[in-house]
Amino acid sequence: MSNLKGRDLLGIADLSSDELNQLLTLAKSLKVGDPGPDFSQKSLGLLFKKASTRTRVSFSVAMHQLRGHVIDLYPNVTQVSRGEPVEDTARVLDRYVDVLAIRTFDQSELETFAKYCQIPIINALTDLEHPCQTIADLQTVAETFGKVAGLTMTYVGDGNNVAHSLMLGCALVGMNVRVAAPAGFLPDPTIVAQAEAIAKQVNNSEVIVTNDPKAAVEGAQAIYTDVWASMGQESEADDRIPVFKSYQVNQELMALADKEAIVLHCLPAHRGEEITAEVIEGAQSRVWDQAENRLHAQKALLVSVL
Numbered sequence: 001m002s003n004l005k006g007r008d009l010l011g012i013a014d015l016s017s018d019e020l021n022q023l024l025t026l027a028k029s030l031k032v033g034d035p036g037p038d039f040s041q042k043s044l045g046l047l048f049k050k051a052s053t054r055t056r057v058s059f060s061v062a063m064h065q066l067r068g069h070v071i072d073l074y075p076n077v078t079q080v081s082r083g084e085p086v087e088d089t090a091r092v093l094d095r096y097v098d099v100l101a102i103r104t105f106d107q108s109e110l111e112t113f114a115k116y117c118q119i120p121i122i123n124a125l126t127d128l129e130h131p132c133q134t135i136a137d138l139q140t141v142a143e144t145f146g147k148v149a150g151l152t153m154t155y156v157g158d159g160n161n162v163a164h165s166l167m168l169g170c171a172l173v174g175m176n177v178r179v180a181a182p183a184g185f186l187p188d189p190t191i192v193a194q195a196e197a198i199a200k201q202v203n204n205s206e207v208i209v210t211n212d213p214k215a216a217v218e219g220a221q222a223i224y225t226d227v228w229a230s231m232g233q234e235s236e237a238d239d240r241i242p243v244f245k246s247y248q249v250n251q252e253l254m255a256l257a258d259k260e261a262i263v264l265h266c267l268p269a270h271r272g273e274e275i276t277a278e279v280i281e282g283a284q285s286r287v288w289d290q291a292e293n294r295l296h297a298q299k300a301l302l303v304s305v306l
């Protein structure tokens, strides 16, 4: 994995197809007991401007298990919330920590960190992408079906950060990917075009964007959804409910998928909105394994970039 050493992960497509597949292999071996390297002299900085349970805790525990150190740079107790220029914060943190995972709004802020830091910068979620989530999602598909290439992933709901990274990630590993979203909430056309280009190059897999959730789910092996209003969009949440109503992942929709299909959700979930309680708690749900895999996937990422 030395080819990822020192590299940033600003978006999932910063990885080549081979690199993403290698990360999945490493994540699997770390999950079954590979202790990984000794990072006792290494420090991971977490700079999160949005709430997080899974990403924050899984990064912290991953680094701890590698015998490394974690510093949570809460914006309100650092100078970050008092307006210190990003360029200055970046150049200073670069001299202290060995890797920085950042959760923020604008992708451009992450790019500024990457420009002013020599250390690896990891996207821990922006408005545009959530690449760490995708690695764990693909790991979950791989451990269920023993492969990823050739299978079909259908994402139903808002064409958001999670959908973007998922589309690109699926294309990179040769999975077909379909996104069903209402008009006005489709994924970013630039991301769709990028996913199409990758899909064509890697495995000629399909990339479909549609307004029809039923057609999108038909015969798919993995059905994925996420919140209808992401962090930063709280004020739109009530208005979005009627728009997204027919995009709920429920038993009726699941009946159209492959009989062996699994259900994925990055969490946190809103039962009765994007997913029913019956489906998330049902036999096809893999959401708890998926959440666990955040730990193994991010450990593989840390091992690779450090």
Ligand code: CP
Pocket (backbone or CB within 6 Å): 051, 052, 053, 054, 055, 056, 125, 133, 266, 267, 268
């Ligand atoms: N899925 C995910 O990123 O969860 P958190 O917001 O809790 O980190």
Ligand code: NVA
Pocket (backbone or CB within 6 Å): 125, 160, 161, 162, 226, 227, 229, 230, 231, 266, 267, 268
């Ligand atoms: N799309 C969601 C994902 C949360 C993990 C958000 O950005 O809030």
